[in-house]
Amino acid sequence: MEKTWNNKAWFLVLPVLVLVAFSAVIPLMTVVNYSVQDTFGNNEFFWAGTDWFSQILSSSRFWDALGRNLIFSFIILAIEIPLGIFIALNMPKHGIGVPVCLVLMALPLLIPWNVVGTIWQVFGRVDIGLLGHALEAIGVDYNYVRNPADAWATVILMDVWHWTSLVVLLCYAGLVSIPDAYYQAAKIDGASRWAVFRYIQLPKMKRVLLIAVLLRFMDSFMIYTEPFVVTGGGPGNSTTFLSIDLVKMAIGQFDLGPAAAMSIIYFLIILLMSWVFYTVMTSSDADA
Amino acid sequence: MARITLDHIRHAYGPNPVSDKDYALREVDHEWEDGGAYALLGPSGCGKTTLLNIISGLLHPSHGRILFGGKDVTNLSTQERNIAQVFQFPVIYDTMTVYDNLAFPLRNRGVPEADIDRRVRDMLEIIDLSDWSDRKAQRLTADQKQKISLGRGLVRNDVNAILFDEPLTVIDPHMKWVLRSQLKRLHKQFGFTMVYVTHDQTEALTFADKVVVMYEGEIVQIGTPAELFERPRHTFVGYFIGSPGMNVLPARLDGARAMVGDVAVTLDHAPQAAPTDKIEIGIRPEFVRIGREGMPVRISRVEDIGRHRIVRAEFEGQPIAIISAEDEDIPADARITFDPAAINIYANSWRIGAKA
Numbered sequence: 120m121e122k123t124w125n126n127k128a129w130f131l132v133l134p135v136l137v138l139v140a141f142s143a144v145i146p147l148m149t150v151v152n153y154s155v156q157d158t159f160g161n162n163e164f165f166w167a168g169t170d171w172f173s174q175i176l177s178s179s180r181f182w183d184a185l186g187r188n189l190i191f192s193f194i195i196l197a198i199e200i201p202l203g204i205f206i207a208l209n210m211p212k213h214g215i216g217v218p219v220c221l222v223l224m225a226l227p228l229l230i231p232w233n234v235v236g237t238i239w240q241v242f243g244r245v246d247i248g249l250l251g252h253a254l255e256a257i258g259v260d261y262n263y264v265r266n267p268a269d270a271w272a273t274v275i276l277m278d279v280w281h282w283t284s285l286v287v288l289l290c291y292a293g294l295v296s297i298p299d300a301y302y303q304a305a306k307i308d309g310a311s312r313w314a315v316f317r318y319i320q321l322p323k324m325k326r327v328l329l330i331a332v333l334l335r336f337m338d339s340f341m342i343y344t345e346p347f348v349v350t351g352g353g354p355g356n357s358t359t360f361l362s363i364d365l366v367k368m369a370i371g372q373f374d375l376g377p378a379a380a381m382s383i384i385y386f387l388i389i390l391l392m393s394w395v396f397y398t399v400m401t402s403s404d405a406d407a
Numbered sequence: 408m409a410r411i412t413l414d415h416i417r418h419a420y421g422p423n424p425v426s427d428k429d430y431a432l433r434e435v436d437h438e439w440e441d442g443g444a445y446a447l448l449g450p451s452g453c454g455k456t457t458l459l460n461i462i463s464g465l466l467h468p469s470h471g472r473i474l475f476g477g478k479d480v481t482n483l484s485t486q487e488r489n490i491a492q493v494f495q496f497p498v499i500y501d502t503m504t505v506y507d508n509l510a511f512p513l514r515n516r517g518v519p520e521a522d523i524d525r526r527v528r529d530m531l532e533i534i535d536l537s538d539w540s541d542r543k544a545q546r547l548t549a550d551q552k553q554k555i556s557l558g559r560g561l562v563r564n565d566v567n568a569i570l571f572d573e574p575l576t577v578i579d580p581h582m583k584w585v586l587r588s589q590l591k592r593l594h595k596q597f598g599f600t601m602v603y604v605t606h607d608q609t610e611a612l613t614f615a616d617k618v619v620v621m622y623e624g625e626i627v628q629i630g631t632p633a634e635l636f637e638r639p640r641h642t643f644v645g646y647f648i649g650s651p652g653m654n655v656l657p658a659r660l661d662g663a664r665a666m667v668g669d670v671a672v673t674l675d676h677a678p679q680a681a682p683t684d685k686i687e688i689g690i691r692p693e694f695v696r697i698g699r700e701g702m703p704v705r706i707s708r709v710e711d712i713g714r715h716r717i718v719r720a721e722f723e724g725q726p727i728a729i730i731s732a733e734d735e736d737i738p739a740d741a742r743i744t745f746d747p748a749a750i751n752i753y754a755n756s757w758r759i760g761a762k763a
């Protein structure tokens with residue numbers, strides 16, 4: 120049959136184009152617009168070229184925040200991915216335990232970000248918080264308001280508590296899709312627990328793990344609300360991540376130009392890192 | 408190598424079996440000789456896979472014991488039983504090469520690498536995948552994958568038994584024939600006990616010393632192909648083995664005669680049965696003679712299948728199949744006779760009479 124080319128088909132994708140334009144393209148272009156201009160108020164703008172970009176890229180404040188972000192995301196991935204896999208492997212596959220575990224796992228995911236922040240803010244306080252108080256009682260010197268290490272530990276613990284479930288649920292979905300015959304064959308072949316994981320479970324989880332790593336990376340790299348609520352970026356600047364810095368700049372100081380330039384750099388970093396993860400994790404599929 | 412004893416095995420998948428219906432295996436109490444080649448034949452859902460899984464230890468039976476060479480292994484793991492099993496659907500380790508797939512069971516058992524290499528290369532030769540040894544197994548076709556599954560079982564030739572669960576279903580006919588003869592050769596060479604599940608009776612009959620027929624969770628008969636043909640213990644065996652299957656006709660007993668409808672069929676003895684039993688007579692199409700003498704039938708169809716003809720007819724309101732030679736004349740008002748020695752009598756589906 121002859122294919123008829125009909126430009127009316129474009130009308131069918133028009134709604135999506137409009138939606139994407141409003142939700143992504145237009146805001147992004149506004150940001151681009153701000154990033155290349157300067158203003159002294161009165162709605163008067165001057166062309167600034169790449170000044171803001173070079174200013175951001177040469178400021179140690181930016182690089183410090185970026186470094187903190189990278190370390191944070193790395194720690195988050197290093198804890199949540201293995202822990203998530205471990206929990207998923209130990210979840211029941213049949214019976215009443217399945218719905219119970221699934222609901223328990225889904226609970227932290229249902230709590231809004233700012234509430235999570237508030238919960239941990241209170242939970243960790245030395246005077247009234249359960250965690251802070253308990254640690255104090257067993258003689259651990261813990262105070263996230265004064266000690267940067269404690270602040271980091273609190274923020275990381277909070278993120279692990281909040282988001283490991285996501286990794287668990289994704290991995291679990293991968294695991295239950297493995298037919299019983301594979302486990303039976305492994306038993307017949309005398310495979311060890313490790314070999315079963317390495318040659319059966321891990322290959323089947325690979326795709327969902329890719330999604331989990333990407334989601335957790337992007338999300339932890341953009342983290343804002345929780346540390347903002349718990350530590351406010353302190354003590355000092357010790358938990359000031361890029362996003363917190365960005366908001367300080369844009370809203371606190373109303374430096375729209377530098378803030379816009381920083382947003383774009385931030386966006387490009389996330390894009391680049393996601394691409395790297397994706398390429399690395401899918402590359403082993405290609406060789407065969 | 409071991410003699411396998413199944414001591415009153417019953418198995419239910421559900422937790423609280425009450426009636427016979429809840430059991431996937433109703434009662435299996437048999438002995439499989441050391442080094443025997445058994446074909447396990449039966450319709451879908453009769454419990455073949457369940458039985459294999461119980462022998463290999465993947466399933467723990469609800470009741471009964473399993474013994475290998477007289478030693479109770481019921482509570483031993485699959486690994487301790489040292490059994491190879493090839494599954495109905497190909498299972499391969501995607502991320503490994505073909506070579507590593509075959510080496511896997513040997514490496515897990517700590518076989519020296521030089522030994523592994525020799526055995527794996529032999530096996531690659533047998534399953535005709537030598538040229539593929541360094542390929543990732545993921546990209547192979549279904550029949551190549553199944554050959555790998557088969558090879559992973561056969562590469563371990565020191566096992567107590569190898570269980571095959573319809574291993575050749577996805578393989579093309581010529582390769583099927585080749586693999587089957589290889590299997591026979593390996594069996595002769597290493598003498599493992601072999602159980603081979605199949606739907607295909609030709610495969611079963613040509614392959615095995617003994618054919619085991621299962622029906623609704625029970626083994627209804629174990630015997631040589633000739634025994635299954637001549638003396639089916641259960642009407643199901645008669646019907647399932649042979650092409651076409653045995654004619655089974657409802658009857659009443661009257662001394663040394665069986666009444667089918669209004670017609671008397673002469674028997675060679677007077678069988679004993681309780682009056683309440685449901686009586687049937689079984690006669691294979693091969694032993695029904697068609698001609699001008701005997702009992703009247705109405706012929707409905709004649710199928711010429713080359714070597715002989717299959718006559719489909721109606722006898723006292725019952726359908727009956729008759730095999731007649733190519734050159735035999737089929738008269739218009741045909742009549743049939745039964746070879747009395749070839750008639751089997753069944754009470755409630757089980758064979759009675761000359762209980763020899």
Ligand SMILES: Nc1ncnc2c1ncn2[C@@H]1O[C@H](COP(=O)(O)OP(=O)(O)OP(=O)(O)O)[C@@H](O)[C@H]1O
Pocket residue numbers: 420421431449450451452453454455456457458495
């Ligand atoms: N894991 C299971 N849970 C519950 N019931 C099962 C399970 N496996 C099999 N059964 C039931 O047990 C009975 C026997 O199944 P089995 O798989 O042993 O049959 P089979 O003879 O191998 O059939 P097929 O020729 O189709 O492979 C069937 O009625 C089946 O529905």
Ligand SMILES: [Mg+2]
Pocket residue numbers: 455456457495572
């Ligand atoms: Mg089966």
